[in-house]
């Protein structure tokens with residue numbers, strides 16, 4: 012019994028049940044397959060999280076994002092800066108750098124991207140950890156203060172997409188959102 | 196590890212305990228392995244990854 | 253020979269009072285027995301507290317109900333995580349360690365006084381943590397990611413708790429040495445003890461990682477250190493946070509074997525295979541801590557792949573082996589008990605009315621199908637991005653740690669009450685239904701949280717309607733709201749199952765029929781030990797068609813679900 016010492020002193024020499032052996036082989040091969048599939052996806056797949064990361068001082072990041080947002084601030088037909096609920100809309104050049112800043116409790120600013128174009132998206136936080144959850148795409152990435160994460164992102168559909176914070180970040184966590192617009 | 200064979204019940208054939216069984220019968224060897232493997236592969240390697248993140252402009 | 257207090261002759265080293273158990277024939281060291289009782293009762297109390305909090309959380313996440321205001325929701329969620337995941341589970345695990353060492357080896361417990369010190373530290377730590385959380389200035393979730401800061405009491409409480417647990421783990425190892433030196437058993441330790449050794453080894457790594465990260469964090473909360481790096485914190489913290497779940501896995505697998513042995517007389521099909529599966533746990537299971545860092549910046553793909561795959565899925569291999577050998581051992585035992593018709597008579601005629609068995613088997617099935625499969629998916633490097641920090645994550649681990657571990661521990665408790673407290677179950681009918689009530693509830697919350705997570709619903713979130721948000725950028729689909737409602741309903745079922753468990757166990761301990769008379773019988777009997785004939789489980793090359801079918805279904809579900817998720821991933825926006 013499993014609660015008593017093995018009756019056979021040399022239990023290592025007992026034969027293995029055929030069913031066990033078969034299952035071990037199947038499970039082992041399946042494990043190998045899953046392992047190599049992760050590696051293979053780096054070559055055949057289009058969804059691999061970038062590991063490009065830099066250390067950055069939160070205050071420096073904040074300045075960098077502000078300067079960038081001012082430079083590419085979208086101007087409406089009336090000549091006024093475009094905003095959504097008080098947040099500026101920024102339309103970066105095609106294929107350029109895009110900065111998103113996470114802070115208590117918003118993702119700033121609103122960015123406008125073009126479908127099918129690859130951007131370098133920089134993400135960092137200036138206070139606590141946050142969660143970048145792009146919806147309804149359902150793509151979820153952690154955001155740290157002090158680390159600037161650079162992701163090469165190509166939107167494949169147009170529309171308004173929300174960013175929801177999905178890392179608990181204090182009492183306003185459930186009010187923390189952001190917006191990404193994708194146009195043709 | 197060395198004490199395993201001498202602990203066998205008296206009277207049984209003194210056949211040598213197979214190597215792998217000796218390993219499995221030695222909790223302190225297992226403890227050593229079970230702490231070292233994750234300490235090296237997960238913790239130390241992981242901390243090195245964090246420490247090697249370059250400083251941005 | 254009922255419960256005679258005798259004195260161990262041993263080899264004259266130390267005399268410790270013990271009794272012989274009438275039902276199992278085990279020699280029960282009294283110091284170990286008392287410690288098991290105290291740890292089990294304490295565990296159950298924290299389960300009651302934490303379970304109530306879990307119900308509050310689930311009812312708040314039901315948008316139509318939302319019973320708690322946000323400050324309370326986050327506070328109670330922090331308390332829920334700490335009380336159930338740390339305190340209920342780890343107190344119970346210490347009881348398992350004492351059982352698997354002193355009792356199964358027929359030995360005295362090494363250093364009972366030191367074990368009591370461990371217990372007291374754990375208790376002080378657990379109470380202090382609840383104090384810190386209820387003060388309201390430590391609402392940081394049990395993960396307490398920096399730079400968000402809790403009160404210094406919070407970090408100190410976890411340190412004290414961890415030190416206590418480490419001391420008890422040391423007593424466990426010392427007891428192994430005592431048993432060996434005093435020749436209390438022949439040959440190798442029982443398989444269940446081997447599983448407990450696995451759990452204890454993982455516990456050492458867990459608690460060491462905890463010390464490495466919590467001590468500096470505590471000093472930081474006191475203002476003695478200026479900064480803790482958030483990524484470094486996460487790497488080391490999960491060395492504790494995830495590894496502690498691997499203690500649970502090892503412990504509850506050991507319990508599956510133990511219950512199968514005690515209730516059905518099951519033997520491992522082969523000692524070698526089951527022990528090698530545990531060895532895979534010892535070596536590789538802890539690497540899975542990387543599951544929590546797949547969505548982080550800064551960690552290389554090689555580090556992620558090696559660790560998240562537990563070194564080429566060798567620890568998953570271990571789990572898949574147990575997933576076959578546990579039902580296989582049960583099938584072999586049942587066939588030997590005479591249930592040989594068809595592929596499944598052994599299962600249909602199993603003692604489904606015995607809560608120890610039904611709880612154990614439900615735990616096995618749900619851990620494998622719900623917790624296990626979803627865990628491998630979540631832990632696949634690229635797939636993780638689909639559900640990181642969504643409700644899928646709590647869905648997954650309620651499949652492992654609630655439907656799996658908690659249900660297994662509850663099942664074990666139905667044996668601990670008669671065998672250790674020597675009181676029979678006072679309300680057998682309630683006990684009989686308890687595993688189903690709790691199991692269905694726990695299975696339900698796991699599945700519905702996973703479902704909501706697949707639709708993007710975030711975890712730890714008070715309001716998915718985003719009514720007060722900066723931008724009401726997302727409208728979660730009606731299906732997500734439906735899932736949250738169903739989650740609430742199944743949470744009520746689980747809470748009822750928990751309530752029935754706690755009330756019946758406590759009432760049995762206090763007022764159940766005494767079992768120390770010479771001819772007392774247990775309402776839920778153990779396997780009749782005189783009926784064992786074979787030396788090891790697979791002797792006589794029994795065929796195991798039922799197990800093969802079950803495992804085949806499991807494998808098909810696993811492979812199918814795996815590829816479905818890759819399909820979803822391939823439809824995502826492109827990124828690299």
Ligand code: HEM
Pocket residue numbers: 303304306307309310311313329330332333336337340341393394395643646650653654658697710711712713742743744746747750
């Ligand atoms: C009556 C039984 C239970 C119910 C209804 C329940 C329900 C829930 C719910 C709804 C959440 C919140 C998910 C979120 O918003 O992120 C949660 C979180 C959690 N539960 Fe449970 N649960 C129960 C039992 C347990 C048990 C027994 C354990 C552990 C053994 C457990 C461990 C956890 C943990 C670790 C979390 C995560 C806390 C965090 O995110 O910080 N639960 N539970």
Ligand SMILES: [Cu+2]
Pocket residue numbers: 114116140141142176177178179180184187
């Ligand atoms: Cu946030």
Ligand SMILES: [Cu+2]
Pocket residue numbers: 141142176177178179180181183184185187
């Ligand atoms: Cu948040």
